[in-house]
Amino acid sequence: MVRLSNRLLAITGASSGIGRAVALQAAQQGARLALAARRLDRLRDLADQIEAAGRPRPLVVACDVRDAESVESLRQQVETMVGVPDILLVNAGRGAFRPLVELAPAEAADVIATNLTGAVFCVRAFLPGMLVRGSGQVVFVSSVLGELPAPEHAVYGATKFALTGLAESLGYELGPRGIRVTLVAPGLVSSEFAQVSGTPLVRFRQVPHQTPERVAATILRAVHRRQRYCVADRFAAVAIAFRRHCPRLAHWVFARAIARAYARHRG
Numbered sequence: 726m727v728r729l730s731n732r733l734l735a736i737t738g739a740s741s742g743i744g745r746a747v748a749l750q751a752a753q754q755g756a757r758l759a760l761a762a763r764r765l766d767r768l769r770d771l772a773d774q775i776e777a778a779g780r781p782r783p784l785v786v787a788c789d790v791r792d793a794e795s796v797e798s799l800r801q802q803v804e805t806m807v808g809v810p811d812i813l814l815v816n817a818g819r820g821a822f823r824p825l826v827e828l829a830p831a832e833a834a835d836v837i838a839t840n841l842t843g844a845v846f847c848v849r850a851f852l853p854g855m856l857v858r859g860s861g862q863v864v865f866v867s868s869v870l871g872e873l874p875a876p877e878h879a880v881y882g883a884t885k886f887a888l889t890g891l892a893e894s895l896g897y898e899l900g901p902r903g904i905r906v907t908l909v910a911p912g913l914v915s916s917e918f919a920q921v922s923g924t925p926l927v928r929f930r931q932v933p934h935q936t937p938e939r940v941a942a943t944i945l946r947a948v949h950r951r952q953r954y955c956v957a958d959r960f961a962a963v964a965i966a967f968r969r970h971c972p973r974l975a976h977w978v979f980a981r982a983i984a985r986a987y988a989r990h991r992g
């Protein structure tokens with residue numbers, strides 16, 4: 726497989742879940758990699774694994790996307806050591822599964838800082854190099870909750886709705902300058918995300934879910950096809966289309982389905 730042969734892919738949130746799975750598959754497809762996350766030990770283990778498989782060793786950089794200086798340091802290290810990325814995967818993120826009234830203000834702020842401000846910092850940092858070169862692809866990992874509002878996910882969902890706006894705006898802004906913007910919306914994924922966000926494990930029995938590997942394959946297909954938008958969950962894709970085309974009916978149906986699910990859960 727030489728789909729990504731010699732192209733430089735920078736991934737935020739590469740230490741686990743979807744980002745890690747994308748790194749492993751992209752390495753197999755011949756990509757060169759720059760991997761970022763806060764847990765450097767995890768990134769080093771991943772780099773060891775990729776190198777042991779006979780692929781070029783990825784550059785690994787500790788970075789906290791909530792901190793503009795940390796992101797700027799990531800950019801400097803990547804551009805100095807391996808060059809301007811061909812593809813930037815804006816993937817680092819976290820959830821917080823709780824009714825808003827029970828969500829500590831600091832945790833709400835952290836979700837926004839990671840998912841939205843962090844995404845803006847990362848794109849802002851890497852754009853100048855891509856613009857000078859006149860090519861590149863920015864890929865946002867959003868969520869189906871960025872199109873399907875859900876209870877107990879208000880702040881998380883709001884950050885992913887914001888990513889939809891960010892991606893679409895940037896698509897218009899950057900398209901004429903040679904940079905493609907892609908947004909991928911996964912559904913529920915079996916990663917560390919559930920522990921971090923406090924998502925009840927019963928959700929994995931109630932809702933169809935996918936492995937990070939499956940989502941990673943969808944992301945890389947969307948990259949390859951230079952898709953603007955991709956919902957990585959068939960069931961959710963139908964629900965999103967329903968909400969878009971029949972908003973009032975969809976609201977009525979979703980409200981009843983949610984009420985029934987909560988009643989079942991309580992009973």
Ligand SMILES: NC(=O)c1ccc[n+]([C@@H]2O[C@H](COP(=O)([O-])OP(=O)(O)OC[C@H]3O[C@@H](n4cnc5c(N)ncnc54)[C@H](OP(=O)(O)O)[C@@H]3O)[C@@H](O)[C@H]2O)c1
Pocket residue numbers: 737738739740741742743744761762763764765767788789790791816817818819820839843866867868869910911912913914915916917918919921937
């Ligand atoms: N899992 C799901 O059900 C699901 C569904 C839809 C969309 N998504 C989205 O998919 C993306 C990846 O999630 P995942 O499922 O792979 O979750 P995960 O296994 O928890 O991975 C999250 C990644 O983000 C990194 N990260 C978190 N905060 C960071 C920060 N402040 N700075 C830098 N890196 C940070 C984590 O690394 P460190 O902790 O080492 O920093 C980790 O590598 C997220 O944007 C998430 O919103 C997930």
